[in-house]
Amino acid sequence: MSSVVSSQRVVSGMRATGRLHLGHYHGVLKNWVQLQHEYECFFFVADWHGLTTEYADPREIEQNVWEMVIDWLAAGLNPGSATLFIQSQVPEHAELHLLLSMITPLGWLERVPTYKDQQEKLRDRDLDTYGFLGYPLLQSADILLYRAGWVPVGQDQVAHVEITREIARRFNHLYGYEPGFEEAVEQAIRKMGKKQARIYRDNRRKYQEQGDESALETARALVQDQQNITLGDRERLFGDLEGGGKVILPEPQPLLTPASRMPGLDGEKMSKSYGNFIGLREEPDDVDHKIRRMPTDPKRVRRTDPGEPEDCPVWPLHQIYSDERTQEWVQEGCRNAGIGCVECKKPVIDAIQAELDPIRKRADEHMRNPDLVRTIVADGAEEARENARDTLEEVREAMGLKYR
Numbered sequence: 001m002s003s004v005v006s007s008q009r010v011v012s013g014m015r016a017t018g019r020l021h022l023g024h025y026h027g028v029l030k031n032w033v034q035l036q037h038e039y040e041c042f043f044f045v046a047d048w049h050g051l052t053t054e055y056a057d058p059r060e061i062e063q064n065v066w067e068m069v070i071d072w073l074a075a076g077l078n079p080g081s082a083t084l085f086i087q088s089q090v091p092e093h094a095e096l097h098l099l100l101s102m103i104t105p106l107g108w109l110e111r112v113p114t115y116k117d118q119q120e121k122l123r124d125r126d127l128d129t130y131g132f133l134g135y136p137l138l139q140s141a142d143i144l145l146y147r148a149g150w151v152p153v154g155q156d157q158v159a160h161v162e163i164t165r166e167i168a169r170r171f172n173h174l175y176g177y178e179p180g181f182e183e184a185v186e187q188a189i190r191k192m193g194k195k196q197a198r199i200y201r202d203n204r205r206k207y208q209e210q211g212d213e214s215a216l217e218t219a220r221a222l223v224q225d226q227q228n229i230t231l232g233d234r235e236r237l238f239g240d241l242e243g244g245g246k247v248i249l250p251e252p253q254p255l256l257t258p259a260s261r262m263p264g265l266d267g268e269k270m271s272k273s274y275g276n277f278i279g280l281r282e283e284p285d286d287v288d289h290k291i292r293r294m295p296t297d298p299k300r301v302r303r304t305d306p307g308e309p310e311d312c313p314v315w316p317l318h319q320i321y322s323d324e325r326t327q328e329w330v331q332e333g334c335r336n337a338g339i340g341c342v343e344c345k346k347p348v349i350d351a352i353q354a355e356l357d358p359i360r361k362r363a364d365e366h367m368r369n370p371d372l373v374r375t376i377v378a379d380g381a382e383e384a385r386e387n388a389r390d391t392l393e394e395v396r397e398a399m400g401l402k403y404r
């Protein structure tokens with residue numbers, strides 16, 4: 001029986017796209033680095049998800065995986081704080097995917113908006129495959145395998161967390177009942193003692209009859225705090241509260257990553273495919289060069305021509321990297337031609353160099369020590385598997401696959 005506290009667990013994955021840039025750092029990685037101190041985190045490279053679109057030419061995946069792991073470590077993800085691993089090194093993801101595929105209606109997968117969208121977008125490939133249709137289900141398995149309560153993702157992935165919730169609900173509905181469930185629940189309630197039992201029943205009624213969410217919260221907290229009931233009882237009571245059977249696979253919630261507004265070198269969103277990015281491991285000289293070459297407000301042909309920060313791609317970078325005083329200096333100096341563009345870019349260059357400096361150093365250390373990187377993800381996979389096996393054991397049992 002599990003003692004997983006879902007509300008403390010975070011899981012997220014990233015497809016292996018190779019080296020990461022400042023857009024990934026400001027959008028996702030900084031957030032993960034923060035979360036690793038607040039939650040029990042599982043972060044993995046979704047290499048199988050990569051195969052769903054790259055199956056015809058998978059040669060780059062391996063290299064991309066290692067590059068990405070190095071960038072994670074460089075950005076400050078710490079194997080002592082978070083479990084870092086590669087999806088395909090934890091085969092339990094595949095088993096859960098298969099088992100969940102048995103109960104997943106095709107229509108649910110066909111209706112996930114990313115399915116048709118991505119097929120349209122990647123028209124040069126044949127994505128009429130079983131694996132591609134199953135992409136969101138594999139993601140559901142990734143999440144449910146760790147019984148995580150939270151999934152940090154961008155807006156574009158919310159639909160995938162939503163289908164995960166539906167699949168968990170369906171699974172619990174189909175298999176969450178056990179013979180003697182009602183009596184087991186009654187016994188568990190009595191074990192809490194008279195007073196607590198009354199509070200439990202009152203709140204359960206308030207939630208079930210009036211939909212009072214705060215009553216549900218209160219009752220859940222009460223159950224969570226009980227010392228003298230078993231872990232199995234605890235899960236039964238959680239199931240009882242929500243009017244179902246036992247919760248075997250808890251429903252996760254998206255933890256929306258604030259949309260990254262990291263602007264690229266041309267003012268568009270920073271992206272690998274636009275070629276407007278600054279890589280996390282880029283050499284100081286190259287960073288310097290790239291920013292110096294950035295276009296500015298075209299009205300500033302000569303140094304004496306006044307400009308408008310709103311029409312200049314350098315300005316959004318100041319909004320990210322500069323304090324208020326510097327921003328005022330830019331606004332003024334640009335509009336009255338008091339400063340030149342080279343001068344104006346200087347604080348941005350300095351700030352980016354200062355941000356990248358420790359990242360480059362850590363990347364360097366790990367690039368010089370590939371064995372260490374391999375050990376980190378091997379240990380991560382081992383740790384992940386221990387958790388995954390517990391879940392699968394319950395899942396197999398619930399589905400009638402426990403042969404003893």
Ligand code: TRP
Pocket residue numbers: 011012013014015046049138139142143151152153157160
């Ligand atoms: N589909 C996600 C993306 O493209 C990557 C991913 C795979 C993922 N498995 C996951 C994210 C599980 C969160 C949880 O970004």
Ligand code: SF4
Pocket residue numbers: 296297300307308309312313314315330333334335339340341342344345
């Ligand atoms: Fe852009 Fe700064 Fe030059 Fe103004 S002074 S055009 S904000 S680089």
